[in-house]
Amino acid sequence: MKIVIVGAGSVGRSIARELLDKGRTVTLIDREGARPGLDEVTWVQGDAAELDVLEKAKLAEADVVVAATGDDKVNLVVSLLAKTEFGVPRTVGRVNHPRNEWMFDDAWGVDVAVSTPRIMTSLVEEAVSIGTVVTMFSFAKSETSMVEITVPETSPIVGKDIGDVAWPRSATLVGVVREGHPRPPAESEALEPRDELLFLAHRSCLTALQRTVVPRGLEETTAALPVVRVSDEDED
Structure with missing residues (x-):
């Protein structure tokens, strides 16, 4: 798989290193x-908003283009050119x-749009929120989120078996994190306090999902619960 990354700042270089470790072919512009x-990276020097630079990087042969510069305008232009001029199957901005x-x-x-500020906000919310639905990320061209x-x-729902809970129809439980360890959502397993539930959910059912876990009238009690998890995530 050939991947072209535009922008060799800390973000672009970090992505390149991870992909190289996975055996991918990487070009950096x-x-x-x-x-x-x-x-191990193929380097192309130049302005990625110019067609001749993208041609030099052989964008037409790329499976994925990652627009990772610190300039949103450049990332948008690169994504548009990658799709319209070179027919790249997948773009990440x-x-x-x-x-x-x-x-x-x-x-x-x-x-796929990746927003560093939004991800950091989600991590903060996930670290301090109990009984509140937190959107970790959304899927492109879809109204479904994790x-x-x-x-x-x-x-x-504490003490109930997972299979006995009436989850909203448009929400699928895909994992449970208990005491820091991931586990599959077995229908016969009872839910415990402080279980972290991960769902693939359509945005239309998020309110219903929260009401399933925290019915109306319990919000004030829930908000008073002490926070025991600390997130030390640090993104460059």
Whole structure:
């Protein structure tokens, strides 16, 4: 699989290293050219918003293009050119400023938008929220998201078997994290306080999902529960 990454900042280089470790073929495009420490990468120096630079990087042969610069305008232009001029099957666009996130869709050739500020916000919410649905990430061209909700001690689903809970129809439980360890959602397993439940859920059912775990009238009690989990996630 050939992957072209635009932008050799800390984000672009980190992605390149991870992909190289997985045995992928990586090309990096950057205005400043090659950087030390990534000898296995094919480097192309130039402005990625220019067609001749993208042609030099052989974008037409790429399976995935990752627009990872610190400039949202450049990331949008690269994604659009990758789709319209080179027919790249998959594009990933980095969103630097949340106010621009609405533009990162298929109209601009973006298949997957990755917003660092939104991810960091989700991690903070996940670390301090109990009994509240937290959106971890959303799937492109879909109204489905991966969401998390931590079961409070006062929840009526505590002690119930997973298979006996009437989950909303558009929410699928895909995993449970208990005491820091992931486990499959076995229907015969009883739910415990502080279980972290991971769902694939349509946005239309998020309110119903939260009411299943925390019915109306319990919000104030839930909000008073102490937080025992600390997230030390740090993203460059």
